[in-house]
Amino acid sequence: MAGGARAQRESGEAGGIALRDVWLDRGDAPLFRGLDLTLGERRIGLVGANGSGKSSLLRLINGLIVPARGEITVAGLDARAHRRDLPGRVGFVFQNVDHQILFPTVREEVAFGLAEQGLPRAEARAGAERLLAAHGCAGWGERAVEELSEGQKQLVCILAAIAPGPPILAMDEPLASLDLATRLSLLARLRALPQQILMASHDLDLLADFDRIVWLEAGAVAGDGPPREVLPRYRAHEMARAATAAGVLP
Numbered sequence: 400m401a402g403g404a405r406a407q408r409e410s411g412e413a414g415g416i417a418l419r420d421v422w423l424d425r426g427d428a429p430l431f432r433g434l435d436l437t438l439g440e441r442r443i444g445l446v447g448a449n450g451s452g453k454s455s456l457l458r459l460i461n462g463l464i465v466p467a468r469g470e471i472t473v474a475g476l477d478a479r480a481h482r483r484d485l486p487g488r489v490g491f492v493f494q495n496v497d498h499q500i501l502f503p504t505v506r507e508e509v510a511f512g513l514a515e516q517g518l519p520r521a522e523a524r525a526g527a528e529r530l531l532a533a534h535g536c537a538g539w540g541e542r543a544v545e546e547l548s549e550g551q552k553q554l555v556c557i558l559a560a561i562a563p564g565p566p567i568l569a570m571d572e573p574l575a576s577l578d579l580a581t582r583l584s585l586l587a588r589l590r591a592l593p594q595q596i597l598m599a600s601h602d603l604d605l606l607a608d609f610d611r612i613v614w615l616e617a618g619a620v621a622g623d624g625p626p627r628e629v630l631p632r633y634r635a636h637e638m639a640r641a642a643t644a645a646g647v648l649p
């Protein structure tokens with residue numbers, strides 16, 4: 400871990416997430432078997448093959464699911480005791496935008512989290528408009544969400560998650576259906592945010608300048624460290640797996 404990141408974690412500046420001896424079954428099968436992770440860096444990338452547990456980890460942190468055993472602390476809160484408070488601390492961006500979007504118009508979708516915080520409706524709407532304008536989406540407020548492209552919907556979901564200003568953003572492959580220019584500009588905006596970001600992604604190039612990469616393999620940590628150490632190992636592992644699957648290697 401980089402010294403700066405360690406200092407940051409110890410200073411408590413970032414939101415901070417800790418899992419201690421976490422056990423979780425998914426369906427009938429065990430997934431996490433005593434998972435221990437302390438996540439304090441500002442930008443953490445989660446990588447791993449499909450089914451390795453990335454989405455499950457993000458859902459534990461947001462309180463959408465609870466572990467069978469173990470302790471999870473999120474931004475100073477015990478996840479079991481404060482499950483209902485977690486969505487206020489962890490903005491969540493789902494992999495599938497249709498699981499997230501609740502309202503017919505962009506303005507309502509982005510304003511929702513602000514209204515939930517107790518802002519009067521007019522102020523929540525004005526806040527949503529300001530956020531949209533700040534992210535290059537001035538004039539989007541009136542638009543019907545269902546008429547947006549997948550990438551535009553993803554952008555709206557990200558802005559809706561950011562709007563209430565949670566200390567942590569948990570993002571499940573949030574950039575997958577964005578075009579390259581939108582992805583790069585959004586990533587630049589995400590970098591500038593004060594929030595701690597935990598992002599699952601298959602786009603390894605985008606994670607190259609993150610502070611830390613956690614590589615999950617069948618519910619266990621297979622690699623953990625700076626991108627320059629973990630990403631090449633993960634890439635090589637996946638290429639070997641692909642070659643084996645294609646019958647190129649014995």
Ligand SMILES: Nc1ncnc2c1ncn2[C@@H]1O[C@H](COP(=O)(O)OP(=O)(O)O)[C@@H](O)[C@H]1O
Binds near residue numbers: 447448449454455
């Ligand atoms: N709702 C669910 N019910 C049963 N099993 C699930 C459910 N969601 C995920 N799983 C299983 O849990 C494991 C981890 O899945 P997931 O956390 O979605 O991994 P990833 O996001 O890395 O693809 C997989 O074996 C998957 O089949």
Ligand SMILES: [Mg+2]
Binds near residue numbers: 453454494
């Ligand atoms: Mg997933």
